[in-house]
Amino acid sequence: MNKLFFRVLVLLMSLSLIGIILVQVYWFNTSFKNNDEQFKFHVKQVIGSVADKIQKQEAYNFYDKINHYRDSTGKVPKKDDILEFYYVQKNPRTNKTIIYSNSIISEDYNISPTFFDKKFDSEKFKSFNSKRVTEVYNNNSIDKSNVTQSLIPDIRIEKTGNLDVLDNASFEIFYKDFASVLPIQERVSKETLNKLIKKELEESGVNTKFEFSIYNNNLATNVKSNEFKYNKEATYSTPVFTDNEGNSKYQLLVTFPHKKKFLLSELVSITVLSIIFTLIILIAYSSALNQLIRQRQISEIKNDFINNMTHEFKTPIATINLALDAIRNPKIIDDREKVLRYLQMIKDENKRMHAQVENVLRISKLEKKELNIIKESHNIHDIINDAIEHVNLILEDREGTIKSHFDAVRTTVLINDVHFTNVIVNILENAIKYSPNVPEIEIFTENIKDMIIIKVKDKGLGMSKIAQKRIFEKFYREHTGDIHNVKGHGLGLSYVKRIVDDHNGQVYVESEKGKGSTFIIKLPLIN
Template sequence: MNKLFFRLLVLLMSLSLIGIILVQVYWFNTSFKNNDEQFKFHVKQVIGNVADKLQKQEAYSFYDKYNHYKDSTGKVPKKNDLLEFYYVQKNPKTNKTIIYSNSIISEDYKISSSFFDKKFDTERFKNFNSKRVTEVYNNNNIDNSGVGQSLIPDVRIEKSGNLDILDNAQFEIFFKDIASAMPLEERVSKEILQKLIKKELEERGVNTKFEFGIYSNNLATKVKSDDFKYDKNATYSIPIFTDNEGNSKYQLLVTFPHKKKFLLSELVSITILSIIFTLIILIAYSSALNQLIRQRHISEIKTDFINNMTHEFKTPIATINLALDAIKNPKIIDDKEKVLRYLQMIRDENKRMHAQVENVLRISKLEKKELDIAKESCNLEEIINEAIEHVNLILEDREGTVTTHYDATRKTVLLNDVHFTNVLVNILENAIKYSPDVPKIDVYTENVKDMVIIKVKDNGLGMGKTAQKRIFEKFYREHTGDLHNVKGHGLGLAYVKRIVEDHNGQVYVESEKGKGSTFIIKLPLIN
């Protein structure tokens, strides 16, 4: 039930975290799309304003020329007169001449009062009619004095229509007709266009790089910025220079090469905060999950430790009880030799239990840094030989052997002889315990630079990669099934690691399943 609850808790926490991340991603995408729409709206306003200003600037230019003509002729048009206006423009580069004429004809109409159902006399009403002619002459020397010449134009465009308001309508009509016959480069320059677009964008708060170009009937013209490239997702267009019929052959295109970067920059601060908070939640979640797993693992290790410890104590206690029962036997109590043998058994088993308790206390003191480890100069080979002596009885019982290979020429190290002897005894005992056949142990020493290396190699069960990483953890024992043929409680190698590290050394293991293990200790030499 606890495992099920733990898995359910982990699943719910994981789903919640994934949900938070997905909500953040959804919010980011929505905000990005909203910014994109807002950007599109502002840009449409900008290019609309630019198109209007281009048209107005062109109108103002023609208006100045119109006033100049009016001032030079001294003729002020009157609404009830025939008004005929000529405009001549010559391009010295192309030798092309454009002549524009606009005739405003005033016609009187008599309309009966009965038509209006009003009581007044017959009145005169005026109707204005416009006739516009644009003529283009190529390679002909024509000026204002030669307007009346009888020359055949290369291009002739004639338009006519009614006028309701004479002054503004007349001017707009004739200037648009003239402008439509002019080359684009004479109507607008890329410098003026760039200034207009830049100013409008700055007013709308769009502070990002832009490129622009004018297309004529879907073909690029010379009026464009140097790095203009059409991009479907970042280019916006609008018709410019519309004629009197509302048609336009020109399109203004504005593209933003860093559009995505600009849109993201507006979200960067809130996005960074969002990522930071999400990372905090993720770290907190990972830490909490790690702690939960560690607590479960520690709980399992402690249970395993208690079971192993109970087993370790159960055997000597049972032996002591059997020995005491045997001594009580009337047939044995008078046999002094048997009594002494049973007393020796009790003493040995008592030592075993005492050693187990000492092991636990030693690790506890190491954890609290209460263990006093005084070091002095020692010959390493002497320490190794002493440790081998400690395990000789166990080794003889298993009919095993220890072979030494002392190849180190420098062997004086600074260490605590008691604790370091215990370190080697622990490693040798493990080598014996985990050898299912007759134990064959080899002990090597060698010098590498300013270090002395000790290797303890056995022909035991060996261990997997996972066990090699965790073998020096407290209470850890590799599972050997339910058989308690290998005694121990998982504290020996934890003690080994702490003591070796306290001597400024390193300890690690090289092993393979079924091929034995080699424990390696590196210690610094005394210079």
């Protein structure tokens, strides 16, 4: 049930993390698309405004030129009545008659055709005026037949003025027809266009590099920026210089080479924060998952430790109980030799349990830095020989051998003889325990620079690459089927690592599964 709960928990945490990342990616894509749409909207507004302004500027320049020419010639315009309108209202009761008349007069300034172009020799630039008259006749018999007769009205109101609507319509028709045959570079310069686009973009908050060009029927004209290149994704267009029918053969194109960079820059701050927070969540999740896995591993290792410790204590306790029962036997108690043998067994088993307890306490004190380690000068070969003596009885019981190859010339090191003897003993005991056949162990020493190298080689079970990385961890033991087939509790090599580190040395293992292991210790020499 615990395993299932753990797996479900990991699955839910993983799905939640993936969901958060996917939401962040979706939000980023959506924000980028929204920014792209807003960018497109602003740019369309800008180029539309630019197109409108350059056309109005062209009309203003043309009108200003006409006025200057007209004023400079001093000609009196020729006037023509093009429309006259009358309206008569008579009140029979009061005998009052009101006549309203409206006349539209055109004024032709006879502008020389050479001012424009020979193509416009039949064109006339005209302006239009209106004359509006209201006449009131009292007690006069006026009817439709004598409206135009010369009668003096009792009241006469006359108004005159320009007809701006007709003037503007006439001017726009005339100037657009004229301008349509001019080359584009005479209608607008690239400098003027560049300044106008830049100003409009800045006012809209689009502060990024742009290039522009005016196309004539899908072909580029000379009115363009130096680095203009058409890009379907980043180029926007609008008609410019429309004619009297509302059509245009010109298109204003504006492209943004760094469009994506500009759009991303608007999201950069919130995106960076989003990435940072996502990374924090990812790191926290990875750390939590790692801790969960490690806790499970530690729990399993501790269970192994308890099982092995129980097993190792159970055998000595059982042996001691059997020995005590044997001593109580009336037939044995009077046999001095057998009593002494059973007492020795009790002592040996008690010593074995004591050694296990000491090993645990030693590791505990070492972790709390309460272990007092006093170092003195010693010959490392003497320490190794002393350790060999400690394991001789176990080795003889297994009919094993230890061969020494002491090739080191300089052997004096600063160590604690008791603890370092335990280090070598632990390594030798492991070599004996993990040799399924008759133990064959070799010990080598050699000098490399200012170091002495100690190698303990066996022909035992060996270990996997994973085990080699974790062999010096507290409580760690590689599983070999039945966890009790080799007695131990995973503390010996942890102790070895701690002691060697405290002596400013290094310890590591080289091993191959089924071919044995070599433990290597490097220690600094005393100069």
